[in-house]
Amino acid sequence: MTETLTDPTHDSAQDVHGVAVCDGHGLSMKVVRGHLEISDRWNGEPRIRRYPRAGHGLRRIMIIGESGTVTLSAMHWCSDLGIPVIVIHPDGRILSTSTYTQTGLAANDGRLRKAQALAADTKTGLAVCHTLLAEKLELSADVVDQYLTDDDGSVSSSLRRAGRAEIRMARTPERCREMEGEAAALYFGAWSDVDIRFCKTDRGSVPDHWHRFDSRNSRATTRRTAKKASNPINAMLNYLYTIAATECRLSCFAMGLDPTMGYLHNDAANRDSLVWDLMETVRPVVDGWLLMLLAEHTFTRHDFSESRTGSCYVEAPLTHTLAATAPLWARAVAPHTEAVTHIIAKSSPYPIRCTTPLTATRMRTAQGKREYRTVDPYGFRQALPAPHEHCHAA
DSSP: OOOOOOOOOOOTTSOGGGEEEEESTTOEEEEETTEEEEEEEETTEEEEEEEOSTTOOOSEEEEESSOOEEOHHHHHHHHHTTOOEEEEOTTSOEEEEOOOOSTTSOOOOHHHHHHHHHTTTSHHHHHHHHHHHHHHHHHHHHHHHHHSOOTTSHHHHHHHHHHHTGGGGOOSHHHHHHHHHHHHHHHHHTTTTOBOOBOTTTGGGSOGGGGBOOOSSOTTSSSSOSSSOSSHHHHHHHHHHHHHHHHHHHHHHHHTOOTTOOSSSOOOTTOOHHHHHHHHHHHHHHHHHHHHHHHHOOBOGGGEEEOTTSOEEEOTTHHHHHHTTHHHHHHHHHHHHHHHHHHHHHTSSSOOOOOOTTTOHHHHHHHTOOOOOSSOHHHHHHTSOOOOTTOOOO
């Protein structure tokens, strides 16, 4: 009997924005008769999705879990089509990331990386710090104006003033970091009224401190750190930041930059400093999306879990929703990665062409098309999850 291969099905629970999220017992990814076949479980039921090479519609494959099988032929299939495969631990840690290999999205210029290394502790490195932080502060002010309580406008005005003038007066990366820390304290202070809405039947069964943002510092540890979040809002922020950081890393590879050599964040072993530099411009965009989610969505007790030490974790299927936002953050970071690349390239004594493979700005300008939009409002809202069935907020 001949097996019939069908196109992948699409519903609200899968392949949002071209992101195939897969997890569950028996997870596997292989190639069958030229099609990529992903097997996993959804809502306790076995699920098989098949994608042809032509018209596959995939932009990312996110694997969430600790066990499963991925064949080499499946990795070759994804590599040939330029589809990154990202493996995420259930607690939100990134375990593995494959990179772009499509023609034009795998820059490898030793002259650029040499300039990147030499730019540290120079005017070029400081210019990168100024550029990224100025954008972050401006976007943070937009988030305050749109989603947070700032009756007298003092928070947003302070952030804009810092971004437009004060940050450019900093003469060292250390001073830039100090000013960013001061602005972050002011910004997250405006989050004090942010809360999360649980279903009426679940409100009494969750810990009291789960209902509000409180602060970025975790109660689950004695250190002043945002790691090991102790409430759902911070757990979702951490998860989204991890997804966004993956997109920043991919953008570095696409532009030919070394993700480990940054300017705003100190270099250290096992740290992608440039990734976290770029993340500064994406964090406010992530924050805005989460605040919109909190305002429009009602959660259940089963969306989160608490460890024996008090750490809060995001659970499936909410993890699928958060992972599917990856293309939004790729779009948000793209112009900033290009801008950083161009700043570094211009500092090199060698002629390095300033290309725009992530935003296609040069092509758009030549063809008279509209400017690249960092955030697509429709895509922003489309990534929101569907309401829970039988869940009443009132």
